[in-house]
Amino acid sequence: MAKPFELDCPCCGATLKIDPEVKAVLSHKEKPKPKTLEDISVGVAKLKEQQAAREDAFNKSFEQMKSSKDVLNRKFDELLKKAKEDDPTAPPPKPLGLD
Numbered sequence: 001m002a003k004p005f006e007l008d009c010p011c012c013g014a015t016l017k018i019d020p021e022v023k024a025v026l027s028h029k030e031k032p033k034p035k036t037l038e039d040i041s042v043g044v045a046k047l048k049e050q051q052a053a054r055e056d057a058f059n060k061s062f063e064q065m066k067s068s069k070d071v072l073n074r075k076f077d078e079l080l081k082k083a084k085e086d087d088p089t090a091p092p093p094k095p096l097g098l099d
Contacts, residue, residue, distance in 0.1 A: 013031035
């Protein structure tokens with residue numbers, strides 16, 4: 001009769017108690033998580049910084065979307081001008097370089 005043994009998980013650091021006879025985990029104890037913030041004011045300041053960064057990203061995206069119509073119109077005009085300059089009677093290029 002083998003005794004249960006304890007094992008530390010290499011991924012999360014939890015302690016597992018394993019019974020080799022039944023090949024099952026008997027208990028699981030998570031690794032204590034360290035405090036992420038020492039002071040609540042530091043956490044509030046980080047949240048405000050993140051909010052400002054999100055707001056800046058939104059404004060940049062909004063401005064880009066507003067100007068995208070102009071960009072698309074200019075691209076269309078350039079392609080239309082190129083299409084008018086091309087000779088419509090010329091045969092299209094042969095696929096796969098078959099000449």
